[in-house]
Amino acid sequence: QLQLQESGPGLxxxxxTLSLTCTVSGGSVSSKTYYWGWIRLPPGKGxxxxxxIYYTGITYYKPSLKSRVxxxxxxxxxxxxxxxxxxxxxxxxxxxxxxxKPYYYGSGSRPxxxxxxxxxTMVTVSS
Amino acid sequence: QSVLTQPPSVSAAPGQxxxxxxxxxxxxxxxxxxxxxxxxxxxxxKLLIYDDDxxxxxxxxxxxxxxxxxxxxxGITGLQTGDEADYYCGTWDSSLGASPWLFGGGTKLTVx
Numbered sequence: 001q002l003q004l005q006e007s008g009p010g011l012x013x014x015x016x017t018l019s020l021t022c023t024v025s026g027g028s029v030s031s032k033t034y035y036w037g038w039i040r041l042p043p044g045k046g047x048x049x050x051x052x053i054y055y056t057g058i059t060y061y062k063p064s065l066k067s068r069v070x071x072x073x074x075x076x077x078x079x080x081x082x083x084x085x086x087x088x089x090x091x092x093x094x095x096x097x098x099x100x101k102p103y104y105y106g107s108g109s110r111p112x113x114x115x116x117x118x119x120x121t122m123v124t125v126s127s
Numbered sequence: 128q129s130v131l132t133q134p135p136s137v138s139a140a141p142g143q144x145x146x147x148x149x150x151x152x153x154x155x156x157x158x159x160x161x162x163x164x165x166x167x168x169x170x171x172x173k174l175l176i177y178d179d180d181x182x183x184x185x186x187x188x189x190x191x192x193x194x195x196x197x198x199x200x201x202g203i204t205g206l207q208t209g210d211e212a213d214y215y216c217g218t219w220d221s222s223l224g225a226s227p228w229l230f231g232g233g234t235k236l237t238v239x
Binding site: 037039046047062064096098101110113114115116117118119120 | 129162164166170225227228231232233
């Protein structure tokens with residue numbers, strides 16, 4: 001069955017760029033059906049959606065993070081990635097990648113519920 | 128402060144039933160499907176309910192979802208100690224300028 005695995009440095013310095021990759025196995029990131037997202041869980045806080053991407057490169061971002069976030073997809077490697085720039089201690093969190101089911105409307109679709117999640121990777125922002 | 132409001136905590140005894148509410152507005156819950164997630168420490172989050180009231184394969188029917196107006200509810204019957212976890216609701220928001228996807232603030236379930 002489809003599995004997702006996050007990877008990347010567990011430590012980032014303030015003001016630097018955090019980079020994480022999610023490798024998809026047992027399925028294809030090029031699927032015309034599903035979307036792919038990043039969500040984080042800061043210590044002692046709740047889930048926070050960061051953004052979602054479709055294989056065509058269409059992206060959806062949380063407005064308050066949009067200026068610092070880039071989500072991209074690499075179909076040749078069956079991966080999608082997260083870059084978060086100018087990080088601070090507030091960006092310390094467990095970062096999850098997840099597959100998003102589509103919601104169909106008219107002739108289009110948009111991302112909806114996250115049905116498969118990775119195990120998560122802890123990223124600490126500290127000097 | 129989350130746009131979707133959940134109680135911070137709920138508790139009940141083993142075997143009992145508990146409900147967790149998620150309150151939103153017409154631009155999110157009132158218009159779009161709600162999903163529910165279970166977060167157990169050290170494990171990947173799990174989708175419990177999608178499209179307001181549908182269970183993915185493998186989720187026991189002890190878990191149920193419902194929605195009325197701008198509020199949604201997760202119900203868990205026959206509580207087990209293994210159900211102790213954090214639960215989150217999630218939905219799309221079509222309000223201009225709002226975050227397209229929202230999670231509630233989360234509810235910690237304690238099985239006494």
